[in-house]
Amino acid sequence: MLFENLNIIEPIKRALEDAGYKEPTLIQEKSIPIGLKGLDLLGCAQTGTGKTAAFAIPVLQNIINETQEKDTNKKSIKALILAPTRELAIQIGESFEMYSKYTNVKSAVIFGGVSQNPQVKVLKEGVDILIATPGRLIDLINQKFIKLDNVKHFVLDEADRMLDMGMIHDVKRIITKMPNKRQNMLFSATMPKEIRNLVESILKDPVKVEVAPVSSTVDTISQGVYFVAKKDKKNLLIDILKDESIKSLLVFSRTKYGANNITKQLAKAGIEALAIHGNKSQNARQIALNSFKDGSIRVLVATDIAARGIDVEDLSYVINYDLPEVPETYVHRIGRTGRAGHNGAAFSFCDSEERKYLRDIEKVIKQSIPVIESHKYTEELPKEVREIPKVERNKSERGHNNNSKNNKSNKNGRIGRNNWSHKRKSKNKSNN
Known part of the structure; x- marks a missing residue:
């Protein structure tokens, strides 16, 4: 057609x-x-x-x-x-x-x-x-x-x-x-x-x-979850951003204060980022969005409400710095990437208090999100995850990602160039 x-x-x-x-x-x-x-x-x-x-x-x-x-x-x-x-x-x-x-x-x-x-x-x-x-x-x-x-x-x-x-x-x-x-x-x-x-x-x-009902996630989006202590989330994000192949990254925060704090922490590490949320003026929000779209900044930090309507061509990477309390919101968030047939990657940071949110998300999307292990900020794998039979988790990972390499981390604890990078193939441009 x-x-x-x-x-x-x-x-x-x-x-x-x-x-x-x-x-x-x-x-x-x-x-x-x-x-x-x-x-x-x-x-x-x-x-x-x-x-x-x-x-x-x-x-x-x-x-x-x-x-x-x-x-x-x-x-x-x-x-x-x-x-x-x-x-x-x-x-x-x-x-x-x-x-x-x-x-x-x-x-x-x-x-x-x-x-x-x-x-x-x-x-x-x-x-x-x-x-x-x-x-x-x-x-x-x-x-x-x-x-x-x-x-x-x-x-x-x-x-x-x-x-x-x-x-x-x-x-x-x-x-x-x-x-x-x-x-x-x-x-x-x-x-x-x-x-x-x-x-x-x-x-x-x-x-x-x-x-594509809300309970489904787009097939072209690779997913993964990091189990990480809340205090180490900022360090993990900074570590991931050392990968220069990540040209643009949308980071989701649960709160406006959190979005501002993430931006400040990245700035201290020499990574330019801007926040977009309801307390920002329309002019500030538009400047942040335009800077992200034209590549002036690599990282945009957003709350859920402010992120609705963000349509950035070729946005490949999304990180859930905080897992959402409403499972359906997870699908909306990661839907910022993998749009109109393009490939994308969405990764989540999950601390001990958020594991109940992760379980709810997996129930809604009807699949297990592959765990990224052995990064240097990893927490001990939760009991409820360890008890999942290996064959079941492997089956889930195969069903979600054709390339199992996407779910491995390198020895430095980062996703790595080959795992973050995705070839962008589509028959036509994003149709809004």
């Missing part, structure tokens, strides 16, 4: 060709035809599967067709895309700009944490597609800068993350501002009860598309 087989109109098809898109991902292949028909869609897909293009392309094409039928140049908000974080909203906005470069459709992104004045100015000039975070959108609606009376297409992206962040009530308020007759598309990696209730309240006879 190629993009040219999906009945996409010429201007969008040409933009996709410019971006190097050839073959759609599975979520795109299944969702785009449904979206083009104007049907409601429920997409269950984890991060990194290409879902942005899965909804952006049909929304853009439908707006173009509807505008031609009415033969009007009047700019009003015809599509609303809600995203939980500024970073994700910006990423979605960049995708719409890319796909619409040969059209007259205008899109804009609004989010909090910055002055509203430039955003209001763009809105007054007229916008067809609005990408927004809920808080800033409600604020500008209340100030009467935004009307949603003409919205024909509504997309709710990462609904489960909005639930986690306490945004669902804002989403419900926004929905009441739109016409009842519209196309709805909702995407979520998980389907807790509250999201299922939301689906039932806003989607009408939706077509369900399920790709």
Whole structure:
């Protein structure tokens, strides 16, 4: 299947060709035809599967067709895309700009944490597609800068993350501002009860598309876990970063304070890194993200909420400095690498207090994460790990990694060049 087989109109098809898109991902292949028909869609897909293009392309094409039928140049908000974080909203906005470069459709992104004045100015000039975070959108609606009376297409992206962040009530308020007759598309990696209730309240006879559920990890991601004392985590991270073949590394911290502290410890070791989390200003977050994307810094340290929407091409390595308390979050984190068919590596540091989190993660992903032993900061292998029959652990490792060398550490306790490095093969560029 190629993009040219999906009945996409010429201007969008040409933009996709410019971006190097050839073959759609599975979520795109299944969702785009449904979206083009104007049907409601429920997409269950984890991060990194290409879902942005899965909804952006049909929304853009439908707006173009509807505008031609009415033969009007009047700019009003015809599509609303809600995203939980500024970073994700910006990423979605960049995708719409890319796909619409040969059209007259205008899109804009609004989010909090910055002055509203430039955003209001763009809105007054007229916008067809609005990408927004809920808080800033409600604020500008209340100030009467935004009307949603003409919205024909509504997309709710990462609904489960909005639930986690306490945004669902804002989403419900926004929905009441739109016409009842519209196309709805909702995407979520998980389907807790509250999201299922939301689906039932806003989607009408939706077509369900399920790709790579949250309990699964992408096959192209090699995984490993280090058992290490909490006090030695910083030393282990510094030791790993002595490998110069690691060009970019995303490190996850459970807390904002932890992210700042990791950054300081790396700086003391002469390793430049920046942190990105909710307490940082939007300008600081954008500087950090851009510096990471352009290679100015090797290491970006992030909390879970701030990391949503980070889409860095060819990001090969992720480290869970702290294991997440929610098992599904592990899948979201490591999904920052191994995107759109590329290879990647994700490694976790596990101290004695986090072993219960590791067990929960392995239950959710239905596999054992290979243990990296014999590094110089290793703790004694936990009893619950030692008791796993060797044949069972070997079987798990073979099922997860075709190359068993990826699970060995060198004599210096580091992964080593051959084990960190992965050949980046893909038929096309990441499809957002």
